[in-house]
Amino acid sequence: MAIDPKGRKSPGYDRHMFICGHERPTGSARPSCKNRGSLELLPRIKQAIRDEGLPSIRVQKSGCLDFCENGIACVVYPEGTWYTLSNDMDITSIIQHLKDGTVSTDNLMKLESE
Numbered sequence: 001m002a003i004d005p006k007g008r009k010s011p012g013y014d015r016h017m018f019i020c021g022h023e024r025p026t027g028s029a030r031p032s033c034k035n036r037g038s039l040e041l042l043p044r045i046k047q048a049i050r051d052e053g054l055p056s057i058r059v060q061k062s063g064c065l066d067f068c069e070n071g072i073a074c075v076v077y078p079e080g081t082w083y084t085l086s087n088d089m090d091i092t093s094i095i096q097h098l099k100d101g102t103v104s105t106d107n108l109m110k111l112e113s114e
């Protein structure tokens with residue numbers, strides 16, 4: 001068994017956030033989150049987590065989460081909460097979710113039904 005260099009005793013995180021960083025070329029049938037600024041938003045959230053000193057929060061870029069029309073697509077586990085984010089948004093409530101699990105109701109992903 002390997003010794004964890006960060007002193008962790010078990011794998012996993014208190015919360016794990018995935019933000020879609022997928023990019024499609026101009027003219028594609030579906031939009032893509034990178035073109036909406038997801039990779040500018042991602043470092044803002046990562047920096048906020050560092051600033052808060054939260055060691056067991058992992059925020060990372062994902063591939064396409066297949067909710068492209070509702071992007072910037074984001075999901076947070078273990079709650080399994082899906083968000084639609086924007087690159088210029090106030091991230092305070094998202095950081096709060098990562099801290100204590102409080103869902104940011106204003107940013108929940110909502111799908112339109114036909």
Ligand code: FES
Binds near residue numbers: 023033068
């Ligand atoms: S491109 Fe982001 S969810 Fe598909």
